[in-house]
Amino acid sequence: MTPEQSAWFAETFDALVSNVSLALLGKEHTVRHVLTAMVAEGHVLLEDAPGTGKTSLAKAISATVQGTHHRIQFTPDLLPSDVTGVTIYDQGTQRFEFHPGPIFASVVLADEINRASPKTQAALLEVMEEGNVTVDGITHPVGRPFMVIATQNPIEQAGTYRLPEAQLDRFLLKTSLGYPDRASAIEILAGAKDRTAALTARITTQAVGTMADLATTVHIEEAVLDYIARLLEATREDGRTALGASVRGGLALVRCAKVWAASQGREFVLPDDVKDLAQPVLAHRIILDSEAEFAGVTQAEVVARVLEVTAPPTVRAA
Template sequence: MTPEQSIWFAETFDALVSNVGLALLGKEHTVRLALTAMVAEGHLLLEDAPGTGKTSLAKALAATVQGSHHRIQFTPDLLPSDVTGVTIYDQSTHRFEFHPGPIFASVVLADEINRASPKTQAALLEVMEEGQITVDGVTHPVGRPFMVIATQNPIEQAGTYRLPEAQLDRFLIKTSLGYPDRASTIEILAGAKDRTTNLTPRITTQAVGTMADLAQTVHIDEVVLDYVARLIEATRDDSQTAIGASVRGGLALVRTAKVWAAAAGREYVIPDDVKDLAQPVLAHRLLLDTEAEFAGVTAIEILGRILETTAPPAVRVG
């Protein structure tokens, strides 16, 4: 990435954040994380109470990049074919035709994903990892960009199926929206309408692909890579974790750090980029041991301690 390209990237990224922010007031940091996941070609997991703006975020992202948006309400009786699509025999043409499911969209909101059966949850694994769906032996690409925003309700756990660690690992970032501050709440109440309907696209879906390719050319020094490696090793060695971050978690941290750096107008990654993203990228990948869970310890607290005790590179990078 050249300095000129990094300036264009940062200006474009800020324009996207501002546009989404017109629909999602007072949530700039979360919007930046969501756009980072999109440009890094990953997926987002939101753990939030109902009514915090999860659907608005998905619709605003799709509208901003001139893409399509589908919402899937996950329920216990949802079948995998309800998500991926189905092949139906057409008597007029005497041929089998594929009818795509709602997964074929730029931004897919998988609402309350943990309410569906494990079999239906597993239907998302291939498309989230490889960007394609295989039905009756035929592969169907979903296009680019493609992003799943899945939600979980942290309060109501009755009748839910906990996401297995293998599937949690497929989500690039996990975060929450939370409730807006009072000033933003008053502004939302004053409008009392869907703010996503008036959003105009800022870039095309092809331009998002260009940004994704460009972000991967951001330089990351070996000392920063060593810092990432020491962080994920520390999550495995911590006494309160049963399973730490995998190599996939380390790769996710590198991918997102490159986008974060480019969004700041830099063509190289600094340790602060890694520190900013360590918790949203790694926390959901940690499995705590039984004693720590009973004691009320959280993965966020463990990562906070690891970030404090793991020294970042002291040399200048970039």
């Protein structure tokens, strides 16, 4: 990445954040995290209470990148074909035709993903991983950019199917929106309208692909890679965890750190980029020991402790 390209990247990324933030007041940091996941070509898990703006976030992002948006309400009777699509025989043409499901969109909101059956959850996660849908032996690409924003309600657990840890690991990052501060809440209440309707596109979907390609060229020193590896090891060695972060978690951290660095106009990753992203990228990949969980320990506390005891590099590796 050249200095000119990094400057364009940072300027464009800031414009995207500013545009989406017009619809989600007071949530710029979370918006940056979600847009980082989109440019890193990953997916986001939002664990939040109802009414915090999850649907508005997905709509605002799709409008900002001139893309499409679909919302899927996950219920126990939802079938995999309701998500991916189905092949139907057309008597007029005497041919089978594929009817795409709602998964074919730039931004897909999978609302309350844990309410669907494991079979339907697996179908969604397969599309997320592969980037295409295969029906009757024919592969259909979902396009680029493609991001799933899946939501979970942390309060109501009755009638839900908990996502297995292996499937949680496939989300690039996990975050939450939370409630707005008082000033933002007053501004929202004063408007009392859908703010996403007034948003205009800032870039095209093709430009998002260009940003994703540029982000992969951001340089990351071996010393920073060693720092990430030591963080992963520390999560596994912590006495409060039954299972620490995997290598996939480390790869996710590298991908996000490259986008994070480019969004700040740099062609290289700093240890501070890793620190900023460790919480949303690694916390949901950690399985706590039963005693620690019973004692009220959280994955976020484990990551915070790991960051505290693992020294970042201060000089370049030789």
